[in-house]
Amino acid sequence: MADDRPRKPEDNSGVTRRDFMKVSAVGVAVPVVLGSVMDAAAEEVPIQGPGKVPITLQVNGKKLSAQLEPRVTLLDALRDNFDLTGAKRVCDRGACGACTVLMDGKPVYACAILAIDAQGRMITTIEALAEGDSLSPVMQAFVAHDAQQCGFCTPGFIVTTTNFLQKQPAPTAEEIRHGLSGNFCRCGTYDGIRAVALAHAGGKQS
Amino acid sequence: MSQYSWPDPATQPLLGKKILRIDGPSKSSGRAKYTYDYNPDGLLAGKIVRCPYAHARITSIDTSAAEKMPGVKAIEIVQKPGTEIFWAGDEIVGVAAVDEGTAEDAVRAIKVGYEVLPHFVSDAEPPKNLAPDTGPISQDDFESMEDNQVPDDEAIAILKKQGVSFTADEKWYKSMEGEGTDPKVIAALRAAKVLPPSESKSPYKRTATQKQGDPDKAFASAAATHEGVYGVPCIVHCCMESHGSASEWGGSNDLTVHISTQNLSGIAAQMAEPLNTPAANIRVLQQNIGGGFGSKFAADRWDIVAAKLSKSAGGKPVKMMLTREEEFEVAGMRPSAYARVKLAADKSGKLVAWQSNSWGTGGMGGGGTPPIPYIFDVPNQRKQHTAVATNQGSARAWRAPNHPQAALITMAAFEDLAAQLKMDPVDMLRANMDILGPRAKTYAEELEIAEQLMGWKQNWHPRGDKTAGPVKRGLGLSIHTWGGRGHNSDQDLSIHPDGSVDLKVGSQDLGTGTRTIIAMVIADTLGIPLEQVTVHIGDNRYPPSGGSGGSTTVGGVSSAARRGAVDARDMLLEKVAPALKAKPEELEVANGVVRVKTDPSRSLSWKDACAKIGAVPLTVRGKNPDKSKPPDLTNSGVGGVQMADVSVDAETGIVRVNKMVAVQDCGLVVNVETAESQVKGALIMGISYALYEEKILDPVTGRVLNPNLEFYRLAGLNDVGELVVHMMTGKGYDDRGVIGLAEPPVVSPGAAISNAVANAIGVRVPFLPLTPARVIDALEQGGVA
Numbered sequence: 001m002a003d004d005r006p007r008k009p010e011d012n013s014g015v016t017r018r019d020f021m022k023v024s025a026v027g028v029a030v031p032v033v034l035g036s037v038m039d040a041a042a043e044e045v046p047i048q049g050p051g052k053v054p055i056t057l058q059v060n061g062k063k064l065s066a067q068l069e070p071r072v073t074l075l076d077a078l079r080d081n082f083d084l085t086g087a088k089r090v091c092d093r094g095a096c097g098a099c100t101v102l103m104d105g106k107p108v109y110a111c112a113i114l115a116i117d118a119q120g121r122m123i124t125t126i127e128a129l130a131e132g133d134s135l136s137p138v139m140q141a142f143v144a145h146d147a148q149q150c151g152f153c154t155p156g157f158i159v160t161t162t163n164f165l166q167k168q169p170a171p172t173a174e175e176i177r178h179g180l181s182g183n184f185c186r187c188g189t190y191d192g193i194r195a196v197a198l199a200h201a202g203g204k205q206s
Numbered sequence: 207m208s209q210y211s212w213p214d215p216a217t218q219p220l221l222g223k224k225i226l227r228i229d230g231p232s233k234s235s236g237r238a239k240y241t242y243d244y245n246p247d248g249l250l251a252g253k254i255v256r257c258p259y260a261h262a263r264i265t266s267i268d269t270s271a272a273e274k275m276p277g278v279k280a281i282e283i284v285q286k287p288g289t290e291i292f293w294a295g296d297e298i299v300g301v302a303a304v305d306e307g308t309a310e311d312a313v314r315a316i317k318v319g320y321e322v323l324p325h326f327v328s329d330a331e332p333p334k335n336l337a338p339d340t341g342p343i344s345q346d347d348f349e350s351m352e353d354n355q356v357p358d359d360e361a362i363a364i365l366k367k368q369g370v371s372f373t374a375d376e377k378w379y380k381s382m383e384g385e386g387t388d389p390k391v392i393a394a395l396r397a398a399k400v401l402p403p404s405e406s407k408s409p410y411k412r413t414a415t416q417k418q419g420d421p422d423k424a425f426a427s428a429a430a431t432h433e434g435v436y437g438v439p440c441i442v443h444c445c446m447e448s449h450g451s452a453s454e455w456g457g458s459n460d461l462t463v464h465i466s467t468q469n470l471s472g473i474a475a476q477m478a479e480p481l482n483t484p485a486a487n488i489r490v491l492q493q494n495i496g497g498g499f500g501s502k503f504a505a506d507r508w509d510i511v512a513a514k515l516s517k518s519a520g521g522k523p524v525k526m527m528l529t530r531e532e533e534f535e536v537a538g539m540r541p542s543a544y545a546r547v548k549l550a551a552d553k554s555g556k557l558v559a560w561q562s563n564s565w566g567t568g569g570m571g572g573g574g575t576p577p578i579p580y581i582f583d584v585p586n587q588r589k590q591h592t593a594v595a596t597n598q599g600s601a602r603a604w605r606a607p608n609h610p611q612a613a614l615i616t617m618a619a620f621e622d623l624a625a626q627l628k629m630d631p632v633d634m635l636r637a638n639m640d641i642l643g644p645r646a647k648t649y650a651e652e653l654e655i656a657e658q659l660m661g662w663k664q665n666w667h668p669r670g671d672k673t674a675g676p677v678k679r680g681l682g683l684s685i686h687t688w689g690g691r692g693h694n695s696d697q698d699l700s701i702h703p704d705g706s707v708d709l710k711v712g713s714q715d716l717g718t719g720t721r722t723i724i725a726m727v728i729a730d731t732l733g734i735p736l737e738q739v740t741v742h743i744g745d746n747r748y749p750p751s752g753g754s755g756g757s758t759t760v761g762g763v764s765s766a767a768r769r770g771a772v773d774a775r776d777m778l779l780e781k782v783a784p785a786l787k788a789k790p791e792e793l794e795v796a797n798g799v800v801r802v803k804t805d806p807s808r809s810l811s812w813k814d815a816c817a818k819i820g821a822v823p824l825t826v827r828g829k830n831p832d833k834s835k836p837p838d839l840t841n842s843g844v845g846g847v848q849m850a851d852v853s854v855d856a857e858t859g860i861v862r863v864n865k866m867v868a869v870q871d872c873g874l875v876v877n878v879e880t881a882e883s884q885v886k887g888a889l890i891m892g893i894s895y896a897l898y899e900e901k902i903l904d905p906v907t908g909r910v911l912n913p914n915l916e917f918y919r920l921a922g923l924n925d926v927g928e929l930v931v932h933m934m935t936g937k938g939y940d941d942r943g944v945i946g947l948a949e950p951p952v953v954s955p956g957a958a959i960s961n962a963v964a965n966a967i968g969v970r971v972p973f974l975p976l977t978p979a980r981v982i983d984a985l986e987q988g989g990v991a
């Protein structure tokens with residue numbers, strides 16, 4: 001599962017919700033040997049919550065603030081508090097990719113990150129990928145290849161695909177298969193999505 | 207007399223072409239709003255206390271601690287102490303609170319006492335020698351028969367023979383009719399004798415044996431007989447958007463409901479009674495839906511609870527969306543179906559006899575009877591089915607109810623028999639054309655096309671890939687059918703004096719392209735560009751339209767749109783005729799002008815023509831069906847052929863689908879683009895259930911072991927090979943009228959893939975999904991490895 005990909009503890013706010021749950025299962029007071037959490041504990045960060053705390057997120061170039069409980073995920077904060085509903089809640093545990101947003105330019109599952117830990121990171125959602133009122137080239141390609149049916153998985157897929165094509169502008173079919181397999185679509189739009197990525201590569205089939 | 211019949215697609219700018227969906231940009235940009243996204247100020251979060259036991263009786267409910275929690279705004283007991291609960295996850299208490307976290311805390315603070323009762327969750331083969339059940343049909347039995355689309359004749363025969371154990375009120379009859387129960391079945395239900403309910407505590411309900419011809423004699427004289435067991439487990443819809451709704455009450459006892467539904471126009475009637483509110487006061491809204499697949503026709507109990515909670519909370523909006531785990535436990539599944547089959551043919555490969563003992567579960571209701579043998583009208587048959595009642599959330603219609611199961615059971619037995627006869631299954635199918643029923647000609651034509659697209663002749667080999675190396679390749683085949691007649695649809699079409707055009711219909715677009723199809727039909731009929739037509743759906747204040755189930759939407763909405771647009775056009779021509787000094791029947795519309803047919807230079811632009819309408823828009827009601835405006839523009843009955851090409855690693859048991867070919871008929875194809883997308887989607891869903899999907903129940907706890915998307919696996923982009931879709935068009939197809947497409951192409955993939963795997967490894971993997979473990983088990987029984 002994509003959720004189990006090893007995560008580099010890049011800085012001390014890289015705690016995923018899964019890590020968080022592992023920690024809280026052991027008890028907050030017990031020191032835990034788990035890279036990022038260890039660092040945080042060693043710096044004697046004041047205990048936050050369980051009540052609401054002020055949280056400020058850097059989303060789509062804007063500072064957004066709210067009073068949130070520390071247990072609130074980035075996804076729920078975006079959707080419920082800031083009405084950025086493009087990222088969808090489907091599995092709510094890091095399995096489907098419908099909630100994908102960019103964090104410091106990397107695609108992440110927003111349901112698997114706590115809002116409190118996303119502070120100080122640069123968050124980009126689907127809403128910021130459209131250029132004003134006109135669609136981004138990847139969005140246009142999703143329309144042109146009919147790579148959407150109900151559309152519920154589409155924003156997550158577009159965020160993932162946009163990032164993937166930035167990194168790999170001319171992917172092979174094989175690279176597409178691997179690069180875009182972290183999202184699920186129940187309506188079955190994968191053929192169109194592959195066509196989007198292949199067209200971006202200039203129709204290069206391998 | 208106006209000409210309502212479908213024009214030849216060759217003469218039309220849009221009809222039968224590849225047209226991109228008009229709501230594509232709103233979805234791609236992430237701006238499309240779904241029920242889950244409804245987010246007004248003051249929104250309360252709804253959550254439900256659910257029963258953790260698969261069978262229990264509620265002994266006590268204590269909500270006092272939750273009531274005192276700050277932020278908790280309303281609590282609603284759903285089922286009272288004393289009530290028997292039949293599946294884990296059933297609703298006990300509803301809570302509304304200021305946010306989800308608080309609502310979850312409140313759920314945890316509510317103490318419910320249970321007397322735990324024994325449960326049964328196994329759909330393994332029933333004991334032999336069960337006596338057939340001849341007891342009366344209960345209300346639940348009947349509803350589940352309808353949910354599972356038991357054929358009308360069969361339902362009528364059962365009601366006549368076995369009677370019923372309930373008396374229903376008029377409202378219930380009405381609601382069944384509203385949900386599509388045939389009036390003939392309703393009549394049989396009313397006429398059925400009422401008997402005391404049967405006392406049996408057995409989970410098994412066996413039907414009487416059905417016999418046709420002389421199976422014993424036919425088996426005795428057959429050239430080849432094959433016996434096998436095949437089956438498909440329960441699987442879950444897994445709509446990406448979970449079930450749920452948001453309700454809020456306005457000043458004069460008005461309710462507004464945002465709901466994720468396939469049945470927008472049917473929801474108010476379903477909510478009226480439990481909420482004791484006139485349906486006329488209930489406004490139902492939905493712009494987009496994140497998948498339904500048959501599981502979203504009802505106002506569910508959680509929707510009613512949300513509305514009640516809202517009322518107790520002073521009318522504030524309460525949103526209640528199911529979690530993924532709740533989806534798996536209570537929001538529907540496809541029933542399982544298994545069968546021991548005996549199938550015989552003469553030496554030409556023609557089927558002569560069928561015998562089956564089938565069983566399956568759809569929860570407490572038992573599940574539907576798969577229509578086996580599927581499509582083949584085998585002359586001599588003996589069959590019998592046992593419905594197994596299990597303590598799990600009820601089955602719901604799942605895209606083509608009962609057909610995928612029937613196709614797997616039938617087509618697997620068919621190819622196994624072909625292998626025994628050392629025949630190419632394509633040849634054997636051809637040998638059986640005269641027992642393939644009304645769509646035989648379609649299958650014959652499709653088979654030829656599929657054969658070419660798959661390269662069947664070059665690539666097929668007798669069972670068991672004999673080439674060296676662990677990876678074995680094989681091809682498999684299946685056929686399918688479906689009805690798909692268009693449902694009832696009323697629509698209001700307005701041409702405005704400024705030339706703009708809009709249509710209002712209480713329908714929904716499941717991602718199938720419903721909006722686009724309506725706009726295409728109107729634009730073509732009025733001779734204007736697609737962009738000039740606005741389609742409004744998703745509001746029950748618009749004229750009613752049927753639920754989107756059973757592939758009925760496209761036929762219904764396109765037929766009504768055509769009739770309305772023809773009437774509107776002809777009324778417009780009447781108003782314009784004097785200005786062009788012509789009779790209305792001498793005029794035509796095309797390319798955005800109204801002109802004289804014989805002298806196109808005498809014309810008015812669309813805008814100038816519409817200016818003649820007057821001060822208010824010209825509005826007409828288009829309907830389907832409408833006997834006063836012939837011909838019938840929709841039809842029923844389609845055929846499809848699919849072929850699969852797979853590779854199986856005989857060392858690891860991993861199956862990969864290299865290629866799927868789908869050749870599909872759906873009468874007149876309105877939009878080839880969205881039709882092909884839908885067939886591809888069906889193939890992908892088919893690959894998913896063929897290889898991965900299974901709802902697993904724990905026999906000890908009676909709970910779902912994999913109620914999430916990590917352990918209930920869906921196909922991802924990496925799991926899908928090449929997909930080739932061919933839509934049948936032209937003579938013999940276009941002239942049949944518009945027929946639905948959502949169900950048929952999802953029927954065959956499981957059977958075709960299972961057959962391809964058998965062809966690759968030389969042995970049958972009897973049950974779906976074709977997991978590595980099952981493949982290895984089968985290989986241990988023989989095969990090529």
Ligand code: FES
Nearest residue numbers: 092095096097111
């Ligand atoms: S909702 Fe976040 S991965 Fe599924």
Ligand code: FES
Nearest residue numbers: 149151185186187
């Ligand atoms: S388009 Fe419906 S889930 Fe992907």
